[in-house]
Amino acid sequence: MLGNGMCFIEECARPFDLGSVQDVQQFHSSEASDQPFRVRTSSGDWFLELFDAQSVGSEDVRFIASYAAKLSTRGLTPALRSCPDGYPLARVTLEGQTYHVLCRPWIRGEARGPDGWSQQYLRQVGEFLAEMHSATSGWRPDLSRAAFDFSMSAEKAVERVESWDLVPPEQVAFLHGVAARISEELAELDAADQTVIHGDPWHGNLLLCDGHLKAIDLRTCGFGPCVGDIAVWFYWAMISFGPGGWRQPFDAVLSAYESKTALHDCEKSVVRHLACLRHLWFLVAEVEATMNAAPEDREAINFYVQDHVSAIRTIDCLEVLDP
Secondary structure, X not given: OEEOOEEEEEOOOOEEEEEEEEEEEEOOOOOOOOOOEEEEEOOEEEEEEEEEOOOOOHHHHHHHHHHHHHHHOOOOOOOXXXXXXXXXXXXXXXXXXXXXXXXXXXXXXXXXXHHHOOHHHHHXXXXXXXXXXXXXXXXOOOOOOEOHHHOOOHHHHHHHHHHOOOOOHHHHXXXXXXXXXXXXXXXXXXXXXEEEEOOOOOHHHEEEEOOEEEEOOHHHOEEEEOXXXXXXXXXXXXXXXXXXXXXXXXXXXXXXXXXXXXXXXXXXXXXXXXXXXXXXXXXXXXXXXXXXXXXXXXXXXXXXXHHXXXXXXXXXXXXXXXX
């Protein structure tokens, strides 16, 4: 129970007590049910990352928790509160709603936006991604879960786009062609090179804390190719700097990564296809969320479609990435 002076977080076996609650601060103002909380208690400040028990299966949460523990032992994510069974996983009841939680100390960190992407910072990002992948290399947890961008195939995404009957046929045909190329390129990747990756290590999920990067928001983690995390930085370099400016920041990250871990040519060549897959993923998510919105808000649907289709066309025309 959170509130009424005490904060009890129940794990499967037995509860543990964080101490007397002095202040609770909720983050974000969206209607999402899995909002994080900062809890100030007599034993310190704790950050609770909530996962809706109904929308996220218990097996998924245990996977996320085991990944969090793996990174925590390397200092790559903020230290987590230990639980009786060894997982940093617990349950909390908040205003009658039950959540799974990851519990870690509150930290102060900076999420550095594109305006602050110095060469030193980008080099730090590349080396950090390599270190995260090194931490999970060879690790095969009993549970199975696909990373964020790989939880839906390109073909399935386009099928959902086509089912809306909102996108012009010529654009649907173009997206089907892109989906076929994505699948063909991904098939070239060696399954043995896949590991548990973060899934969404964009600059908002990598905090600078006392000069060191820490990964947060681990709910996107799962099995996937290491280049999937690197492709996230190409995606954001394209969004931030466009087709004329993406190469310098992305190459800085890629070069720093390869100073620690070399990538195969087939991994480099798939980067742009993974960026297209991410645009397809967000296209589906944004449009389907808007379909349930008020009628006046549904005008945004056409914007989402044109924005993502235009970005995919631009990326699809680029030459194969090769530093």
